[in-house]
Structure formats: structure tokens, C-alpha cells
Amino acid sequence: MTSGLAILAIGFVLGMRHATDPDHVIAVSTIVSRERSVLKAALIGILWGCGHTLTIVAVGAGIIVFGLAIPVRVGLTMEFSVGLMLIVLGVLNLTGAMKWLTLKFSPAHPKTTGEHAHLHEHNSKLHLHWHSHGAGVEHHAESLKAPARMRAPFARLGVFHTLRPLFVGIVHGLAGSAAVALLVLSTIREPKWAVLYLLVFGVGTIAGMMFITAAIALPFSFAGYEFAWLNKGLITASGLVSLGFGLFICSHIGLVEGLFTSHPTWRPS
Secondary structure (H helix, E strand, C coil): CHHHHHHHHHHHHHHHHHCCCHHHHHHHHHHHCCCCCHHHHHHHHHHHHHHHHHHHHHHHHHHHHHCCCCCHHHHHHHHHHHHHHHHHHHHHHHHCHHHHHHHHCCCCCCCCCCCCEEEEEECCEEEEEEECCCCCCCCEEEEEECCHHHCCCHHHHHHHHHHHHHHHHHHHHHHHHHHHHHHHHCCCCCHHHHHHHHHHHHHHHHHHHHHHHHHHHHHHHHHCCCCHHHHHHHHHHHHHHHHHHHHHHHHHHHHHCCCCCCCCCCCCC
């Protein structure tokens, strides 16, 4: 029992370490580079970790419990998808499409009937202001409580902002699930302990990514809008790094590891 608990503790630490992998950090940086709220950035990290854990546990359990064998081309394709995703995230940031999507699906301007209203956030509390540009009418009048659908923690991110990091985490989990499962199999022979290890590993990954995303957003939370040029520079830099690293991954998997050749080789890592 003591040995088992020690292994699980190691799994948690390794999960936190796994969150710091370059492709993981690059992917989430393209998402949180526009985020000035530490709380929302941390929520984004948690969502990424949940998506990552979902596929790590699902695919890993299939390998451990049912002896699932992943074909070479399927394994390479899962890792190739990470490169494609990084390319897409980089292009979205560099072209401004990410900003357009963020504004379009942002919960900051919900549909209202009657008078025009805007949703604002002050001191981490959401509320509505009546808004009018007519002559002789008060610009901002009575404050209202935000709609119930906006008060849940994850609802504050909006549907798009919630699904985006979750999907990115799922893709990353697919790429790394085989390597993690094979590593566990070489150490833990008991299936139930091996699956439990995967769960603890996933929790560690969630915790690690939560701290990483919060740390990325922290400087901009304090700086506010006074250093908008620095925030714009981070957005551009994260887009370029994501695009470059994605192209490197795709070329390496496609040509070096042979996904697009007749003799592919795959070493889960």
C-alpha cells in the first residue's frame, strides 16, 4: 500500500511536469495571451487539463485493461494533429481571427430586448448597464444583476471560450496517451492501480496547467491596459512560435518519422 501511494504521489508530480511540455505551453499561450483576468486564465488551464485527462485516461485505460494496440500510422496521425492544431492557433492569432472569434462569441454583449444594454465586469462581478446614445439621456443608468446563465464560473468564459481549451487539451491527450500508458505498464502490473495512476497523473496535469495559465496572465492583470503594446507583442510572439513549432512537428512526423512514406516509424514520446 505504501509503495502504491508513493507511486501515485510520483504520478501527480510527473503530471504537473507534463503540463510544462513545450507544445502544451505554446498552445495555451495562444489562448490566454489576450486574457487579463488571472481567474479566467486559470479556468482555461483547468479546462485544457480536463480535456487532456479525458483522452489520457480513456485511451490509456484501453491499452492497459484491454490490451489495445495503436497502429503506427494512427499513432503518428494523433501526434501530427497536434502540429496542425498549433499551426491553426498560430494563424488565428497572427491574422486577428482569434480576436474576431473572441469578440463574436464573448459573453460581454448578450442579446437583450427593449433598451440597449451592455454587460460589464467590475471587481470580478458582472452586471448590466442600460446604454443609450440619445441626446439628453443618461449614458449609463441603472445597474442590473447579470443573467443567471452568466453567473456560473465556467459560463463567464462563454461557450466558445470553454470549448476551445477543452478541445485543445483533448488533442494533446490523444498524442501523449500511448506513451504515458506504455510507461505505466512497464512499472505497474496491476491494471486498477495503473488506471488510478493515470487519473492522478491527469489531476497533476490539471494543477500544473492551471498554475501555468495563471502565471502567463498575471503580469497583464497588474499592468491593465497601460501596456497594451506589450500584450500585443505577446499575442504576435505566441502566434509566431505556435506556427513555427507546429510546422516543425508536422514536417518531422510527416517526413522524418514517415507518416507520408511507405515505411513509417513511431516511437511514442
